[in-house]
Amino acid sequence: MHISIRDYVINQRPNHGNINRSSGRVDASRTVSVVTIAIIGSSGYIGSRLMHHLRSIKSLAVVGYDRIFPGEASYEIQDQNLRRFHVVIYLGGLTGRAACRERSTDVEYENIGDIYALAKRMLPSQLLIFASTSAIAEGSGSTPLSEDSVVQSHIFDSYTSSLKRREDVLRNLSSMSNTAPQMIGLRFGTVIGLSFNQRIDLAHMALICQGFLGGRLHVNHPESNRAWLCMEDLIRAITVLINQSKNAKKFDIFHLQSFSSSISNVANSISRLSGAYINVTSHASKHDSFGFSLNSTKFQSTFDFTFEGNQDSIISRLIDDVPRMCLGRQSRIDNNSIPCVVCGSREMYTVLDLHTQPLANDFKAQKNESINCKRFPLRLVRCSKCHHAQLSYVVDRNYLFSHYLYQSGTTQSLKAYFEWLAEKVIDESGGGSGTVVEIACNDGSQLNQFLKRGWKTIGVDPANNLAELARAQGHTIYTGFWGTDKFSQLPSPDTLGAIIAQNVLAHVATPVEFMRACVAAMGSNTRLYIQTSQCEMYETGQFDTVYHEHVSFFTAHSFKRLADLVNLSIINFEITPIHGRSCLVTLQRNKLSNSSFLTTGQNQLAPSLATTLQKEINLGMTETWFYVKYQAQALAMRQWIVNQLSNIHEQGHTIVAYGAAAKGMVLLHYLLEISDRSWSISYVCDDAPLKQNTYCPGTSIPVRPTSELAKSDPTKPLTIIVFAWNFWNEISVKIRNQTIEKGIKSVFVIIPFPHQRLIKLNLTTSWILTQNSYMSLPWPHIFPSPRLPVVLISHFFNEEFLLPFWIRHHAPMFDHAILINYNSSDRSLQIIRSEAPRTWKIVSSRNAEFSALDVDEEVSDYERTFPKAWKIALNTPEFLVHPNLRQMLAETEHSSNILVIRFRSIIMSGDDAIPFQRFVPLLKQRSHYTWDPADARELHGETPSSRFIHRHSLPIYNIGRHSIRSSAWQWAPIGFIAKYQYTPWPDIVSRKLQIRTRIPLSDFAKKWGIQHNTDIKQLEQNKANIKKHRVGNDLKNYSASSDEFMMMHRLWREITNN
Missing domain, CATH: 3.40.50.720 (NAD(P)-binding Rossmann-like Domain)
Structure with missing residues (x-):
């Protein structure tokens, strides 16, 4: 079932159907065939989705209870009312580890006492379905645990322990009391899916939101296994259980699991579908988490049920709904905010909380005074009605501006801008002399440009210290706050050419009153120029203009609303290159039509305004996801x-x-x-x-x-x-x-x-x-479309050490992979099955040995199965480093006829004195590399380890696949291959020695694969020679010996976020 954005309501109060609250009776209009159901916890993640589904079934009458609403806690349900339900579904209590940690003293009552008291009040004819957790199977790893298996309670945390005690207490009640209801406990796998009250802290949802909001998946305990339960399977299971509860015992426990997988497999699968890179945090082996898996055969056989959810389908479904899902429970009304200063709406939503900060211009001469200066809340909120953004709290304007230290005339950039603006205003006013009023004139720098050009200059500013500076330069200056104070000596509206207000409208607490004061001072020909800074702040994540002086952050939408409120027309809306990029809005009084007495100019938007409004809509600025x-x-x-x-x-x-x-x-x-x-x-x-x-x-x-x-x-x-x-x-x-x-x-x-x-x-x-390479991923089109798929082909033999790093590294780059197994006898197959995405296929080699010709022919045969795709063959020690491979290849398809791209390469030597960590990405741990100073090609990344990616329908390689039979190729502008030839040492030794016995002697005679004809003594000598005869550097360093190496250094830092 797909939930559309239109359906989504956060914490929507449930409609309680046919229950009369005052009497606690079921509506008599219901026929006897109707099953009455109460859901306790009906507004939660599972409860809201379950109630929506069950209410769609005509034969069910469903009532929701949730303690977030007054009078709806389970203990507040009257006995008479409670006993009229056929089925009670209990989803209450503290439903996660975080809640149990935060409310540790409440765990016993919330997770055990509450449901026990509820069950004691129910009748034997009733059915109580209650939630438990799959974490009771903790420690079983990937081996499915049955309901009657012994559990490892000594490793339980408080959450798991409390739900196990819930089961035990209710089981005991069932066995000791003849009046107890039928009770069925469901050990849910981690529930993954979409809901009306979305959770985003659980595995798949958390990782997908991380990926789309930052381009990275942050993974802990990749080795741990988990039982997963798709929301759709859970809902179907409970529906079946309601209809067939007679099949269960008086007290029974069932496992519900759609599938199980490692955390790493979840991350790799999401990475493949989204292109987000994986960052794994390491931990000591003593902190390993084996995780758990459930055997759900009992539920399937008892109720003739099939679990249908699988990894890729649930990930795809979540990705399809990313904007709504990632809102989670974040999009809440900010109840502590002042109303919208433009339209007055109280529906203000938090955008960014910068907590408390001192006033940004409160500079003190004494250190102690500075450290102890007063702080104020600094939180950016937005109005969902007029799309205005503002601060939630306004500091007293007198306190802020009566003595102000910012001077506008300190930079050459501003001086040049002031000249440009003066010329613009004078030109648009018809040229010649005139009168200008500048609101918040500061030190008079802008007025100076008008004075030079023969205009009469009048300024208004609340800061006495700055007003004196402006007066000293020959301007008429009034001290006070525009829109609040009165300035009786202003020029007549008919003689006023222009009013300028640069970076001041955003500072006022009452912009409507400010604009009304402007209107009062304006004549029919007066133009009002309003400038606000950083008008594109949202597009690049700028937040540094969010300080206490700036109350408002206008959009074109809120500017238009403000202009309409004061009967002004926006005649131009332009972007100027000052203070980042600023909005310069030109306004005039609306004119009255002589014939119709109607205000003209309101219905026809200025082209520049219409363009900007549409741009904001296209960017998503009217939606919460933005x-x-x-x-x-x-x-x-x-x-x-x-x-x-x-x-x-x-x-x-x-x-x-x-x-x-x-x-x-x-x-x-x-x-x-x-x-x-x-x-x-x-x-x-x-x-x-x-x-x-x-x-x-x-x-x-x-x-x-x-x-x-x-x-x-x-x-x-x-x-x-x-x-x-x-x-x-x-x-x-x-x-x-x-x-x-x-x-x-x-x-x-x-x-x-x-x-x-x-x-x-x-x-x-x-x-x-x-x-900074942390960027939100594009949605809904993650990659350009249409495009060719990108395929990785590799062969392996006993690569258990490198494979986990290799799979996680390449998961975001490839749509498919063919991994050719040469009879591996270590954990390689298990690792691939546990880690790799579903579209990475293991195939058995037809070859008994690593014959160069046979290996190349087998790789080529698999390439032929993907005639319309980009293909690259990599060995396990070869790590392709690229920020967005599929994006680059798609753009290449659409913009050129290039069929073959070559990647530069370097030989990684590592710093093996640094302790090796099992889970931290290999590229991040071992960043040293070497090159031969006698070989100019290596200085530019041209080594025998260079590889080609191509979209030919037929194979193009020479022996070893390091060169091709065509001269028509191009170097990749970005990207390289890091080959881990002698690092990590000594961990890599065993894999290098084992290959020797798998290569036929005839190949060695032809000098093919000669690097593998070695022993431990020769390997140690080779590694020593690296230090002696080759030049080394570290990708971490800021200097490099060639432009190609510099590209690699820069890319390494962006990929590893260093």
């Missing part, structure tokens, strides 16, 4: 920067920041929230004299002039986080002047927005070392 992605992007961005800072701290960098702007302070505090950080920021430099020699609000981090950079230790690398990233071009010149030109050669820069990058700076150029 904001869930935005929140995930903000979290991923922080994690990426923290990872970079941790890495460079380990390498001995001095870390500073540039730009004590308000946005920088928001980002600073967001980063400082990380509790276990190893790094610190020495100081923040800024060009504003009023901020220099103060402290960043809420911290002991000093603000210094830019000249402080020149005092950096030239022997240490310097990393600068550019908080004022919107002025990067201008700032980069200043950084170079104060560092590289002063002898500080090793300078790195982190750019936080609009795309997170780590840059190496030199005197005239810069290059990107790495960038």
Whole structure:
């Protein structure tokens, strides 16, 4: 059953059907053939979906109870009412480990006492179906456990233990009491599926949401097995049980499992279907979790039932509903928020919680004052009615702006912009002289440009200190808050050419009143120019403009609503390249038609506004899913920067920041929230004299002039986080002047927005070392369509050591895999069956030996079975590294006639002094590589380990598949093969030695596979020669010896998130 977005209602109060609440009676209109059912916990993950299904069956009368509603806890159901139901389905209690940990003192009553008291009040003629857990089978691993098997209760956690005691207590009640109801306990496998009250903390749902929101699957305990129960199978099972309960005993326990698999198999299967990469966290072997599997034969035979769910079908179903599913229980009304400041709606939803922060411009001269400065809630919310975004809490405006330290005239970028805007306004006003009023005129920098051009200049600003600066430059300045205070000496509306309000509308708590004050000052020819910064903040995950000064974050939709409310027309809606990218909105008073007395201009949208409104709809900005992605992007961005800072701290960098702007302070505090950080920021430099020699609000981090950079230790690398990233071009010149030109050669820069990058700076150029690859995956079309499938072909013999790493690494790249088994006698087959996606097929080789010709011919024969596909043959030690292989190949199909692509390669040597971890990706653990300085080709990644991927219908390889019979190929612009030839050592030794006996002597005589004709002594000598005769480097390093190696370094950091 597919649940559409239209059906979805979070915590929808159940319709209680035909139960009369006051009398507790069943509606007499029901016929006797109707089965009456009560579901306790009917608003939960399982309960809401089950009730929806059962209510669709005409012969059932279903009533829902849930304690989240007053008077609906199980103990509040009157005995008379309770005993009128034929069936009671109990889904209550603490339904997860987290809840049991958080409410440890309530576990006994919630999971045992409550249902026991309920059962004691029921009659022998009634049926009580209650939920239990498959975790009771913990420790059985992949071996299915039957209902009557002995369990390992000594390894149970509090949740599992409580549900086992629930079973035991009810079993005892059944045996000791003649008045007890019939009771059937169902040990649910982990329930996976869609619901009206969606959970996203359980395996498949959690991983799919991680993948689509961040492009990564974060996996713990990949070795652990789990019993899975598809929601559809659960619902069918309970329906069958209701109809056939007579087949069960007075007390019975049944296992419900659709299938079982390892956690790794779940992740690999999701990875194949989504393209998300897998990141596995390691743990000590003493913490291994074998997991569990259920034998559900008893339920199937008792009720003639078949479980239909399988791994791929449930994953596909969840992916089809990603936007709704990933909302989970997150999309809640923010009950602590102020109403929408535009339309007044109280339906405000949390978008991003930045917790409490000091005011971004509250710089103090004393360290203690700074550390102890006042903090306020900082939470971004949105209105579902007019699509406006704003803060949930507004700090008193007088407190904020009466003494303000931000000066608008400190950057050349702004000065140039002010000139451009003055020219634009004057030109659109017909040229010549005129009068302009600037609201929030700051230090008068914008007014200066009008004054130079002969205009009369009037400014309004609440900050006395800034107003004095503006007056000193020859402007008429009034002090106060526009929209609140009255300014009686403003020019007549008929003489006013323009009103300018840059970056102020977003600051006011009452934008409607602000705009009404504008209307009152405007004549019929006056143009109002409203500018708000970062109008594209959502598209790139920007959140650093979310600070207390900014109450509002306008969209085109909310701008239009605001203009309509005050009878203004938007005549132009444009994007300007300042403060990131800002919205500049031009408005005029609506004109009245002489003939109809109707306001004209409201029904016909300006083309630029219509285009922007449609763009927002296309982006999804009117849907909740858009904001869930935005929140995930903000979290991923922080994690990426923290990872970079941790890495460079380990390498001995001095870390500073540039730009004590308000946005920088928001980002600073967001980063400082990380509790276990190893790094610190020495100081923040800024060009504003009023901020220099103060402290960043809420911290002991000093603000210094830019000249402080020149005092950096030239022997240490310097990393600068550019908080004022919107002025990067201008700032980069200043950084170079104060560092590289002063002898500080090793300078790195982190750019936080609009795309997170780590840059190496030199005197005239810069290059990107790495960038944040955590991106939300496209939905619903994950890959371009149509496209050719991508197929991996490999042969293996006893590869149990490398296979788990190899499968997890390649799962996101390939649609299908053919794995040719050469009679492996170790755990290779078991590993593939446990780990690999369903479309990875094991086939038995027709060859007894690794004859080069026979192996190549067999690989070629399997390639022939995929005539319309991209195909690559890799050996198990060969790891193809690519950020999005299927995307690249699909784009190649659509844009060129290229049939063959070649990947560069490197030989991994490893640092085997570092302890090896069983689950951490091999690429992340062993990143050292070598090349032969005497071979120029190797410097550019051209080694015998290079491989080809092609879409020819027939095989194209020469012996060994390292070269092809066609000259028509192209190097892959990105991607490489990491060949693990001598690392991890000594773990890899056994696999290298065993191949020798499987290669025919005739091949060795032809010098084919000669590298395998070795023994342990020769291997040790070869490894020693690597250090002696080859040059080494580490993919972790920021420097490389060629452009090709630099590409590999950058790609390694992006894939491993380092």
